[in-house]
Amino acid sequence: MGKTLRDTGKGAAATATAKLRHAGLRPTRQRVELASLLFKTCDRHVTAESLHDEVAGAGVKVSLATVYNTLHQFTEAGLLRQVIVDASRSYFDTNTGDHQHFFLESEGMLIDIPGETIAVAGVPAPPPGLSVDRVDVVVRVKRA
Amino acid sequence: MGKTLRDTGKGAAATATAKLRHAGLRPTRQRVELASLLFKTCDRHVTAESLHDEVAGAGVKVSLATVYNTLHQFTEAGLLRQVIVDASRSYFDTNTGDHQHFFLESEGMLIDIPGETIAVAGVPAPPPGLSVDRVDVVVRVKRA
DNA sequence: CAACGGATTAGAACGATTCTAAACTGTGAG
DNA sequence: CTCACAGTTTAGAATCGTTCTAATCCGTTG
Ligand SMILES: [Mn+2]
Ligand SMILES: [Mn+2]
Ligand SMILES: [Zn+2]
Ligand SMILES: [Zn+2]
Numbered sequence: 001m002g003k004t005l006r007d008t009g010k011g012a013a014a015t016a017t018a019k020l021r022h023a024g025l026r027p028t029r030q031r032v033e034l035a036s037l038l039f040k041t042c043d044r045h046v047t048a049e050s051l052h053d054e055v056a057g058a059g060v061k062v063s064l065a066t067v068y069n070t071l072h073q074f075t076e077a078g079l080l081r082q083v084i085v086d087a088s089r090s091y092f093d094t095n096t097g098d099h100q101h102f103f104l105e106s107e108g109m110l111i112d113i114p115g116e117t118i119a120v121a122g123v124p125a126p127p128p129g130l131s132v133d134r135v136d137v138v139v140r141v142k143r144a
Numbered sequence: 145m146g147k148t149l150r151d152t153g154k155g156a157a158a159t160a161t162a163k164l165r166h167a168g169l170r171p172t173r174q175r176v177e178l179a180s181l182l183f184k185t186c187d188r189h190v191t192a193e194s195l196h197d198e199v200a201g202a203g204v205k206v207s208l209a210t211v212y213n214t215l216h217q218f219t220e221a222g223l224l225r226q227v228i229v230d231a232s233r234s235y236f237d238t239n240t241g242d243h244q245h246f247f248l249e250s251e252g253m254l255i256d257i258p259g260e261t262i263a264v265a266g267v268p269a270p271p272p273g274l275s276v277d278r279v280d281v282v283v284r285v286k287r288a
Numbered sequence: 289c290a291a292c293g294g295a296t297t298a299g300a301a302c303g304a305t306t307c308t309a310a311a312c313t314g315t316g317a318g
Numbered sequence: 319c320t321c322a323c324a325g326t327t328t329a330g331a332a333t334c335g336t337t338c339t340a341a342t343c344c345g346t347t348g
Contacts (some may be wrong), residue, residue, distance in 0.1 A: 084231050139278075141271075209298080209337080209338090
């Protein structure tokens with residue numbers, strides 16, 4: 001058995017713990033559990049509720065408040081990024097690099113578009129006193 | 145006194161009434177009032193609460209529920225468009241044409257960027273079964 | 289000037305998120 | 319290894335934007 005790209009068993013916890021320590025976050029049971037789920041596979045887009053359901057489904061008990069706390073702490077630590085596409089739910093993205101999204105509103109689904117794929121040209125200089133923080137592109141898609 | 149670009153006095157109500165009739169909406173006192181405020185000047189970005197405050201400030205009593213109802217009805221009628229840039233508030237835009245936005249989160253301020261100004265190239269074909277509904281660009285800006 | 293169906297409204301309800309304050313636990317010192 | 323403390327978790331309450339309910343109101347049409 002060779003070493004896979006990402007740990008998926010006991011090793012996941014060790015990886016998550018290291019990641020948390022590196023980010024200056026105490027590796028508590030809950031944070032290790034959530035980090036293991038979030039960073040096990042490559043790119044994920046979760047809501048607080050979807051992650052809460054997922055961790056519960058894995059037989060681990062973590063309160064919803066802790067899921068919210070953790071998502072925000074991970075975001076501040078640069079491990080996640082928040083994506084605003086829907087008026088009623090916040091999404092968190094494990095891909096913190098430069099990229100854009102397809103958004104299928106009817107399913108609440110986000111799909112990554114690599115950063116180099118899309119080029120945004122002609123962004124005017126912002127009004128005096130303001131500077132560009134970042135440019136978000138959301139390609140809203142519909143069924144059929 | 146010459147005729148100005150937009151009515152700002154008694155004429156505003158007549159203009160608004162015509163606009164409502166044309167959109168198939170009964171011109172009630174509340175809708176005429178709100179339409180007058182919204183379409184008096186060229187382009188506006190409002191939230192339900194900002195519009196509610198504004199109409200109240202003008203000495204007219206309109207319930208918050210009616211403001212919400214009206215914003216949605218105007219949106220369905222194509223008189224407004226909804227803009228999603230903030231996780232906690234919905235914005236409505238009197239500019240329904242093709243254009244993009246600067247968003248200054250700290251002030252909750254939206255600034256239009258004309259549609260021809262920005263070019264988005266390289267949008268990939270959406271996954272099978274999906275079609276592009278529209279492409280939104282949000283240029284998030286910060287102070288200084 | 290009815291009378292009818294759509295519109296308005298106060299207030300309750302909702303759903304996502306945040307807060308509170310009390311119980312718990314990772315950590316590092318001793 | 320144990321203790322103590324600061325940081326963390328949590329249940330439940332609170333917030334807040336938005337939507338719903340069902341009673342009242344009013345624009346339109348005959
Ligand atoms: Mn939505
Ligand atoms: Mn915000
Ligand atoms: Zn993404
Ligand atoms: Zn606009």
